[in-house]
Amino acid sequence: MLVNKENILKYIPQRAPFVMIDALIDANETSFESSFLIEQDNLFLADKCLSESALIENIAQTCAAGFGYVATQNGEEAGGMGFIGAISKLEVLGTAEVGNLIQTSIKVLSSFGTIHLIEGVARCNETDLLTCQLKIVLA
Numbered sequence: 001m002l003v004n005k006e007n008i009l010k011y012i013p014q015r016a017p018f019v020m021i022d023a024l025i026d027a028n029e030t031s032f033e034s035s036f037l038i039e040q041d042n043l044f045l046a047d048k049c050l051s052e053s054a055l056i057e058n059i060a061q062t063c064a065a066g067f068g069y070v071a072t073q074n075g076e077e078a079g080g081m082g083f084i085g086a087i088s089k090l091e092v093l094g095t096a097e098v099g100n101l102i103q104t105s106i107k108v109l110s111s112f113g114t115i116h117l118i119e120g121v122a123r124c125n126e127t128d129l130l131t132c133q134l135k136i137v138l139a
Contacts, residue, residue, distance in 0.1 A: 001025055002069060011068035011078045012061050017043045020058040021104075024065045032066025032106040034058070040098050049095045055102070055130040059120035060084055062104045063136050067116075085115070085135035094129040102129070114138040 003011055003024040011024065025033040036058055038045075044054035060082075068078030096102055102122050109117045116136045122129045 002027055003065065008065060009079075011065040011072075013064065013079055013081050014061060017041075018057070019061070020044075020054055021061040021065055024062075024069055025103075027066040027069040029070060030108045032062050032069075034062040034065060034104045036102040036104070038096055038098050038100050038102065042098070045098065048098045050097070050100075050102075052092050052130060055092075055096075055122045056084075056087065056090075056132065056134075058102060058104055058122055059106065059118075059130075059132065060134060060136065062106050062120065063116070063118055063134070066106060067136075067138060081139040083137045083139065085137045088133045088135075089119075090130070090132040092130050094124070094127055096124045096129055100124045109133070 001023050005022045021034045021036050023035045038050050044051045064082055072078045102124055104122045107119045109119055119133050121131045
């Protein structure tokens with residue numbers, strides 16, 4: 001684990017109750033991995049299931065943490081603002097409930113300056129819940 005729950009806020013701009021990532025497990029120039037435990041007080045629960053929009057946000061925050069961590073390794077600052085420019089190839093394949101651990105994997109497909117095309121997968125118990133591509137713009 002590269003960044004634990006106690007330090008994750010150094011790498012993402014979000015604050016409670018909108019934090020959808022607990023730990024950054026791995027990060028390099030081309031891929032990131034995170035984990036997130038769904039707790040009872042999560043803002044994005046409906047009938048104890050996490051919403052699809054929360055899974056997209058989890059993927060985006062995994063990108064923020066990953067890009068932020070890589071930036072710090074290059075002597076730059078982390079925790080800057082970023083924006084989702086587009087969502088494409090979205091597939092919702094399952095749901096997760098309170099107490100489930102979400103494991104998210106990101107692959108950076110291409111980059112042009114501060115614009116990145118990524119492919120994200122949110123999983124629970126080795127089962128894909130949501131996959132998509134995001135265009136992420138770092139400010």
